[in-house]
Amino acid sequence: MPATRVIILGSTGSIGTQSVQVIEHLNALAAQHSTIGQTGSPHPTFRVVGLAAGSQADLVLAQAARLGVADIALASAAPSLAAPGLRVRVGADSACQLLREVPCDLVIAAIDGLAGLASTLVAAELGRRIALANKESLVAGGQLITDTCRRTGATLLPVDSEHSAIWQALLGLSPDRTAMLPPCHLPASVRTVWLTASGGPFRTRTLADVYDAPPSEALRHPTWAMGAKVTLDSATMVNKAFEMIEAHWLFGLSPERLGVLIHPQSVIHSIVELADGAQLAQLGSPDMRVPIQFALTHPHHLAGPARTLDWATTPRLDFTLADETRFEALALARRVMHLGGTAGAIFSAATQALSEAYRASDTSASPRVRFGQLVSIAGEALAAVPITDIRSLEDIQAASMLASEFVLRTARAADAHRPGDRIRSSHA
Numbered sequence: 003m004p005a006t007r008v009i010i011l012g013s014t015g016s017i018g019t020q021s022v023q024v025i026e027h028l029n030a031l032a033a034q035h036s037t038i039g040q041t042g043s044p045h046p047t048f049r050v051v052g053l054a055a056g057s058q059a060d061l062v063l064a065q066a067a068r069l070g071v072a073d074i075a076l077a078s079a080a081p082s083l084a085a086p087g088l089r090v091r092v093g094a095d096s097a098c099q100l101l102r103e104v105p106c107d108l109v110i111a112a113i114d115g116l117a118g119l120a121s122t123l124v125a126a127e128l129g130r131r132i133a134l135a136n137k138e139s140l141v142a143g144g145q146l147i148t149d150t151c152r153r154t155g156a157t158l159l160p161v162d163s164e165h166s167a168i169w170q171a172l173l174g175l176s177p178d179r180t181a182m183l184p185p186c187h188l189p190a191s192v193r194t195v196w197l198t199a200s201g202g203p204f205r206t207r208t209l210a211d212v213y214d215a216p217p218s219e220a221l222r223h224p225t226w227a228m229g230a231k232v233t234l235d236s237a238t239m240v241n242k243a244f245e246m247i248e249a250h251w252l253f254g255l256s257p258e259r260l261g262v263l264i265h266p267q268s269v270i271h272s273i274v275e276l277a278d279g280a281q282l283a284q285l286g287s288p289d290m291r292v293p294i295q296f297a298l299t300h301p302h303h304l305a306g307p308a309r310t311l312d313w314a315t316t317p318r319l320d321f322t323l324a325d326e327t328r329f330e331a332l333a334l335a336r337r338v339m340h341l342g343g344t345a346g347a348i349f350s351a352a353t354q355a356l357s358e359a360y361r362a363s364d365t366s367a368s369p370r371v372r373f374g375q376l377v378s379i380a381g382e383a384l385a386a387v388p389i390t391d392i393r394s395l396e397d398i399q400a401a402s403m404l405a406s407e408f409v410l411r412t413a414r415a416a417d418a419h420r421p422g423d424r425i426r427s428s429h430a
Contacts, residue, residue: 006049007051008109009050009051009054009109010022011136012054012111013062014065018055021110025048028048052101052106054076056077056114057076073100073104075097078092101125109132111139112136116402134158137244137245138354140158140252144247147251157185163290167271167293168253168272169252172192173300184253188253188255191277195259195273195275199263199324200236200265200266205266209374213374214373220373221237234357234376238331242331247335247346250339264321265321269316270283270285286311289308345384347397351403352384352405353377356371371413375413379416383412
């Protein structure tokens with residue numbers, strides 16, 4: 003079996019570095035399997051042929067040397083980065099250029115935020131298998147990306163633990179496993195898909211109590227070790243709102259067939275409820291290497307590097323229905339799905355701009371955004387910025403720019419009128 007050629011977009015981030023760990027583990031497993039002459043279940047091998055990152059030149063160079071990669075892309079880096087035998091692309095379009103110039107079989111799309119949308123779309127246009135870890139690609143451009151996938155034959159292999167769990171549960175529902183390769187439409191036998199959420203660090207605290215919470219508290223996730231943006235989004239439940247929209251595009255689910263459960267142990271990652279009342283759940287330890295590996299090896303489950311779930315230390319599992327008044331982001335997600343068009347781009351860009359302003363609000367150059375405003379101002383943006391149809395990437399980019407500008411104007415206006423709390427938005 004020839005090695006699967008892989009390009010990792012966002013190789014220096016959390017998902018990118020864990021993807022490297024998984025690939026090295028699987029290659030070592032295949033080598034061991036070959037050495038002892040075993041036969042039977044497949045043990046695929048992987049060859050990383052390209053790496054793309056933002057500005058961490060030293061780290062991506064170390065990864066390239068370690069993996070024997072000759073082609074890399076950096077969104078920003080010094081021109082002196084060139085090294086013997088290394089082909090370096092630099093600039094905002096460098097990841098897209100890498101995809102177009104270096105043949106591969108699988109793309110791990112893990113560039114953070116809206117910056118990852120363009121390269122995900124290029125991978126879809128090229129008909130690649132895409133291990134998708136970039137939420138914003140589907141939140142902002144779900145219609146464009148899924149339409150492109152259906153036209154070119156590209157597939158979206160979920161890397162988010164929740165969507166991987168849905169996918170794994172669904173694989174047993176059809177004798178044709180390719181029918182359940184996203185983007186797809188689930189059969190009528192699926193009544194509801196339940197996404198689980200840890201609830202973040204403020205799960206048991208009231209909105210008033212956390213309204214002025216500092217970033218140091220909001221970035222202290224009780225279960226998962228993640229990057230700053232996704233950790234903050236978990237505290238506001240924007241992350242779960244994004245996942246609802248992702249599930250809508252990956253599996254063709256209407257908002258009415260999606261629910262959210264607060265599950266602080268993060269053991270059950272999603273539940274598929276069937277028409278006859280049966281419910282299929284996928285369980286595992288909160289380790290992102292599990293869904294990363296399944297995206298690489300599906301439909302096979304091979305020995306992996308992730309820790310296994312220890313029932314001796316997991317004495318109970320708790321669940322409550324998510325309160326969409328308390329967690330307004332979930333109600334906004336339903337609104338985005340109903341509105342369609344550029345609504346997702348507006349929501350995504352607004353939350354990203356708010357996240358950046360909040361995390362930088364201790365500097366004099368940034369307006370002071372309070373934790374309690376992170377979702378309410380995003381709701382205001384969704385109501386104020388015109389929503390249009392999506393015909394191209396430019397439509398998404400234009401809506402995103404308008405949303406970001408609205409957020410900054412609103413945040414500056416709110417900051418200028420301190421002291422006193424900003425009136426919370428009632429948009430839902």
